[in-house]
Amino acid sequence: MTSLARFGGTPVRTAPLPSVANADGRTIGREEIQAVEAVLQSGRLNRTMTPASRVAALEAGFAEWLGVPHVVASTSGTSALHLAVAAIDPNPGDEIIVTPITDFGSVIPIIAQNAVPVFADVDSVTWCIDPASVAANVTDRTRAIIAVHLFGQPADLDPLLAIARDNGIPLIEDCSQAYGATYHGRRVGTFGDIACFSLQQSKHITSGDGGLTATRDGALARRMRLFADKGWPRDGEIRTHLFYGVNYRMTELQGAVAGAQLAKLDDVIADRRHAGHLLTSLIEDLPGISIPALPGDGESVFWLFPVNVDAAKAGASVGELCAAIAMEGIPASAGYVTPLYLTPALAEGKTYGTSHFPFDSPYTTRSYTDYQPGLCPNAERMGSAMFTVPINERYTDDDVRDIAAAIRKVVTAYASGAVTAAHAAH
Ligand SMILES: Cc1ncc(COP(=O)(O)O)c(C=O)c1O
Structure with a gap:
């Protein structure tokens, strides 16, 4: 059995999180x-x-x-x-x-x-x-x-x-x-x-x-x-x-x-780091997901909070996990942006009039038609390999605990196989 909100259970959270789109997620005063x-x-x-x-x-x-x-x-x-x-x-x-x-x-x-x-x-x-x-x-x-x-x-x-x-x-x-x-x-x-x-x-x-x-x-x-x-x-x-x-x-x-x-700014950075480190500590033991290890003894300032997914171990696709986490009341997004070379501006060379300049011009041997699927394989699989949750300096520890609880609830349910069984019975 599973109590996931996606299958009719009670969501972890119903109140919206502070958001950078609103005063509650910003430091404007x-x-x-x-x-x-x-x-x-x-x-x-x-x-x-x-x-x-x-x-x-x-x-x-x-x-x-x-x-x-x-x-x-x-x-x-x-x-x-x-x-x-x-x-x-x-x-x-x-x-x-x-x-x-x-x-x-x-x-x-x-x-x-x-x-x-x-x-x-x-x-x-x-x-x-x-x-x-x-x-x-x-x-x-x-x-x-x-x-x-x-x-x-x-x-x-x-x-x-x-x-x-x-x-x-x-x-x-x-x-x-x-x-x-x-x-x-x-x-x-x-x-x-x-x-x-x-x-x-x-x-x-x-x-x-x-x-x-x-x-x-x-x-x-x-x-x-x-x-x-x-x-x-x-x-x-x-x-x-x-x-x-x-x-x-x-x-x-x-x-x-x-x-x-x-x-x-220094307080914003400190508060985001506090929230980011707390969230990391609360979910890093979960099966099938990992928080990126950073190069050069790097320290993040948590603009977004990225979570990498090993779908085989997690027992679910990134899309399924995000949908289930969202139903628990926590916004989660698969991947980030479409690799930019696949957007019409680049893939169709929409630059200046109908010229495609500077592509296909005497100034370069490059063409916009080089911008094809397969150019950057990791970039193209990002949407099925990771998700992000929003984070900001106004999160309380309770906000962070709710995010962690939603991720833990969903990841544990899928990784244990409970979801497949419950879904079949649904
Ligand atoms: C990594 C990165 N580069 C460039 C930009 C462009 O900044 P702006 O939207 O202020 O033009 C943004 C943000 O939107 C960004 O996140």
Whole structure:
């Protein structure tokens, strides 16, 4: 017999968990409200016209927090990555290696700069980019590697840095989901040439949307600042435009909110780690599931909580487990995103008009028709090999215990064979 809610039993939980989509899962409070009010009262909402700019203060504060001298704020995580790619300044048709398991915002900037995304497969434990696959994809056209620290976990940086160094190309770290994650005890975002962060609603700190790009290299930082501001050197004597750029300027309103959020970041990280470690300790003994072991003595900051599944030992598919856990009142999602090269934008080369540019052009030998099923096998089997549950800094220990109880109830029922028998009788 089984008491699973899926088969008519009582669910573990009926109250919704605190969610990053709502105030109950965020840390937005009086500090943010006061900061925004002060900006509104000043009448200066644009950073370039504001002497004591909140955006400039955010950049300085984040540089100090990360321990990297230059930070440029922009309007989103996607724009933060666009600053990075534009600063590296690839020629049309140059290649940038990236993971297919990430938000499309990691890839959009490559196409926006008319370069070609080349997809490396992911590791089947952490689902971060696999250095061996990166090495296999390097060509004489490779201009950069983008490593995403997925779900709050560090990617395996030592071999990635070695590949970048051996080939004389920069490593861009996409830290959008991983503020404060560590590798060999050091914060991600301090290893590569450029680090990018998102301030979108679901991230560790948020201004609704927003982005931060960090680098130790003053010349790269200057290119980023110019690119985000129409190529306009505001320190010069005349108004001119030094190269093609866009307007990705963060507003003072976003800067005010993000600055107040930054002051809370260390607590957010500590609270997420507390919840993540508690959940790990409560379910790690279960049969057929495992919590990813991290490379480089890594420490996650738990953006999502990933659970790997050995379906044979678990006695159920990932889809079945997720459906049953959801019925217990805990949202669980199989896999993460469709590998990006299988989405229409890439698989059908939907870029500029009907041109498919830069694919199929004299600038590259690559075609969008290379983006076929089978390109990255681990990425493609992720949806049947793992699931995630949401986690955030506002979870109480009781919230975490409910999640653990739901997972334990479901996994134990399936692994013991009780479900099949009960299902047959149902
Ligand atoms: C890993 C990763 N990279 C890039 C982005 C793009 O950030 P944004 O949505 O702020 O443009 C996100 C988040 O959405 C992300 O999770």
